[in-house]
Amino acid sequence: MFWKKHKWKIIVPVCLLALLAFAFWYGGDAPGLQGWKVAKPSATEVPGSELDERPGGAEGVLSVEEKLAAAAQLAGDVQAEAGDADYSAAHGMQLDPETGKDRYGTSAVPEGKPVPVEPEDVEISDVEHSCTMSISCATILDNMGWLDPEKTELVPSDGWILKPIEVTFYEGESVFNVLLRTCKQQGIHMEFVNTPMYNSAYIEGIHNLYEFDCGQLSGWIYKVNGWSPNYGCSRYALQDGDVIEWVYTCNLGIDVDAYVGG
Known part of the structure; x- marks a missing residue:
């Protein structure tokens, strides 16, 4: 009896709530969607649909493939500097002839750029630079x-967060060593995780600003002398006079x- 007498009082509000929820989701403001509608590409296609303003997958998190596809579409005609396999091999990189990458998934570096150096193979001396x-x-x-x-x-x-300053490092140290020490000295929060797959530390957050805080393609990137290496900061062996930039990217x-590139 109760259901027959009151069912419309229950059904109508529920339907209205469902309609409002759909409108909120469709408008792109639902938590996790963050504005972009990037479909996961197949192995042989690049997304052809026009991207909106901000990255975010169907469930709020893009896969690696989706991120690379979205970035490639945003980059347009911008091309990453091509690596040189012969140069890299001549300078000590051991590249798989089938994949063109080393055991940590790193492609050849461009001619004239430093190849990665494994942290476990380095001896840090007391020589200051x-x-x-x-x-x-x-x-x-x-x-x-x-x-x-x-x-x-x-x-x-x-x-x-830190304007350019001159810092001391010791022969054999990496970009990561200098970041870790400098952040401690300057009282700057920094969080990282070691990633054995890439044989390097991965910087998750600096100054409490983390990856994904400003979109699904956001996070921290480092550059040395204007170049953004294609390998982790623990594998970049510093030279006297180097200029290190840690920059937050949104795409x-x-x-x-x-x-x-990908």
């Missing part, structure tokens, strides 16, 4: 609408001139 290091999240200022609202107050008005390096 100097380099310049900086940390910037300026690209977030151009994409504040993408940023996690809880992180807004963390972004400096000029984008600098896999394209916005900070550090696109390395």
